[in-house]
Amino acid sequence: MKKYIINALAICCFATLNAQNFDAEPVLQLNNKENNLNFSIGARFMADYAYYSTEYTPMKSGAAINDARIRTSLSVKDWYFYGDFDFSAGKFHQKNLFAQYTFPSESAGKHRIKAGYYTELASMSLNTSRYGYHFMSRSVAANALATGRSLGVAYQFFNERFTLHQGIFAENKYNNQSSGNQGGTFSGRWLYRPLSGENQNLHIGFAARYAILGTGKIENDVLKTGLTLSAPFETSVDVESKYLNAEIPWAKNTLYLSGEALYHNAKFFARGEYMYKHITKKRPDEKLFANQLGGVWSWTTLESWRKGNPLRSNNFSGAYLELGYLLSGGGYGYSGEDGLLLGNKNKALEIVARYSYLNLNDINDGEFFLIGKNKFYPTGEISDYPAASTSVGGGKVHAFTVGLNYTFNKYSQFMLDYTYNNLNNVYFPMDKNFHTIQARVMFSF
């Protein structure tokens, strides 16, 4: 009896997985029960309308198709293959492309190997499908600090109490860097479920990602690595990311840590993450110093050059808390193997709310910023030749969203969000308050 229960659970999980990748079960499926084979093909479409109200710099209100995908999968016994491709904005975008093998097991736990191109492991938010996200966009914090798809291989284990994902990934999926090496990352997400059941789950956990940046560009015979952390506001129509943008030259290693919790029952969910990113740098000072020699105004010693061009590591953080309540319709679902909340079911009417913050400012105390020069002055007073500042003014935002979602049927949804953003960015001193009203229609079949 126990064996049948376990098998049923495993099949259920697998079905959940397919639903997770497909958001809604594809209409077109070919089943070959004799060979335990299933082939499916589907599509997904999202279109948004957004109206922005700003104080100074305008944002482009309007409508946009932000997701138009064709998706396909094949499952054969313990193997699962999945690929999807996005054609929104009239351009081809590489999305998921992976193969997955689940080890046959008699126990309640499952072991799985997943290889290919897919979302890295260290983020609850980015691993949740946009179609089933309950908000029109993910938190600005996750978009800026967490990492999306990468090419790699992961080992995953899950059972009733634990979801343990870990893997290694390549930084550049095409290995087409002009110089340097491809770079690599190790990332993982580890969850514990004190509460686990059909109608109620609670998980707490943490995630980590360590990356070695290998790619960069050659300037004057020096390999210059770097990193850009950026995100648009929580919208998909005007995806301009200049308001929250941190350029980190000479970035060499990043350490990302996050803590997360998720609770849901049939009518209510709450989930949140805190994210922290530490970036260390490495710069070939001797080479750069030598390159600048040869003029009357050259730095005269390596020590003086270093003093005038200081370098330090940077820290950034962000968090979000999301709440949802079902006014009517089917209860909230949960994927135990991925540790993720699922999308709404047929005829669901839901209200949601979110607070997020993102801090891409890493500004030294007492520094003065002059926007006419787009420059920090380390001593706090203006001068003609200030030492280079180590401050990063990427911007800080607090965002509040309330929304209403309605699922017409299992193939289509309607979403309505209002978001208020409070920005603090030295490069946009006149832009403090942003208001967004946006609506979405989306379908998947």
Place this chain on the structure above:
Amino acid sequence: MIKNLFKLSAMATLLALLTSCDKQDFKNDADNAKKVHVEQLSADMLKVRDYVPKFAVMAHRGSTFWTPEETESAYRWAREIGADYLEADLQVSKDGVILALHDDNLKRTTNIESVFGEDLPSVRKDYYLSLGYSDSEAEAKVAADKAGFIPNLTSYYTYQELLMLDAGAWFNQTNLEQARQGFVDQKQYISTLEDLIMYSKGYRLKRDANSERIVSSMSKKAEQVSTLSGKSDVVEYVFEYELDPEDSGNRPGIYLEFKESWLNPSDIEQRVYNELDRLDMNIITKPADGEPFYKRGKINVGESNGKVILQTFSLESLVRVSKVFKGKVPMCFLLWEGSGSTDISNSDPQGYASFINLGVKYLAHIIGPCISGAPNNYPDLNKPWQAYLIKKSGMLNHPYSFDTRDQMAKYFGDYNFGVEDSNLFSPPYLDGMFTNRSEMTLNYFINKGIRGNDAPSTVPDPKQLLERLAY
């Protein structure tokens, strides 16, 4: 009911998607200029601002068109043509003499290549001996000077050595149409600040029979000056001047630029303060209350409280000037767009306002933006909305530098054809002009009828004036 409501909403969204043609507000500097904040001059600052005459004519480097710039000929011509101000750039010689000289490299405007080449001047040892050093001390000093010598940079040469250079002959070679034998026959020297002040007061250099200027004495003072070339003794030169027989009575003010901070001693502002004091040009210690800008048809700015205006591009010098002069002498903050150390690199309304605010914070009364147009084709930092921001702060607007009537008409607003934005951006977009063609600017202002009541109402012919001055 709810279902129908949501169906309706979804349909509305779909309709919005299909028909979206929302009016977009794209970036508009003129509109944004109305939103940005600019600081206002205080009442005390406004009082000092008003020391400066309205629609002032600043003779840029004396004249760059008619004469070798910043020389005796340039400043005598500018005084006699009727400019309100003689404009000059300040540098310091190795031995502490404050110069009126634009380029930090002497090659363009002097014959240094043929006089000294790229070597330390051979007269350097004699110079030290003349200051009272022993032979061995002089040898040691020359050796030290040689070790760190960078040729052609002004601050590596003593004023005695700079006196050996001809600052006029180059002009004849590069400006064939304006070339004059007089610029060679009356040797043109690199001017000192004292020279400039004396020219403004109606004097000229006293020369010997060989037409060389007379320096009656040279002595070491008990102080030192730190220039790019290191620490050196300050040397006091005593020059001789004589009343200019061609002086017609104009007394223009002087408009002094502190250049990039790295070029000059870090205390140049204090040195200039002291020099102005010594030469009765410091209104902080010797106010000239009640003196008009114009008197009996002559320029009298040089006798008024507006006799000196200071200016700089340098952010560092702006701060230092505010500490030394405390906002009590009119000060102009110059703007140039670019990527250099003192340049404004973000000239949108927020960036532009930040520089105005910097000017107000550090006690400037005037903004000096660059203007576009041939022949220099500088970046344009004096668009109508930019002039509006300057006006809004209470500061004066002294754009630079004018070479053509077309530029004058453009920035005076003659070409606007009545399309100002609700009078916010109404012309003129200036309160004065740094001009290379003082005669043209004076005539332009006179024709507009905007010069002061007692200001000269006619302008001498520039060529005839040069003849009169014996060039």
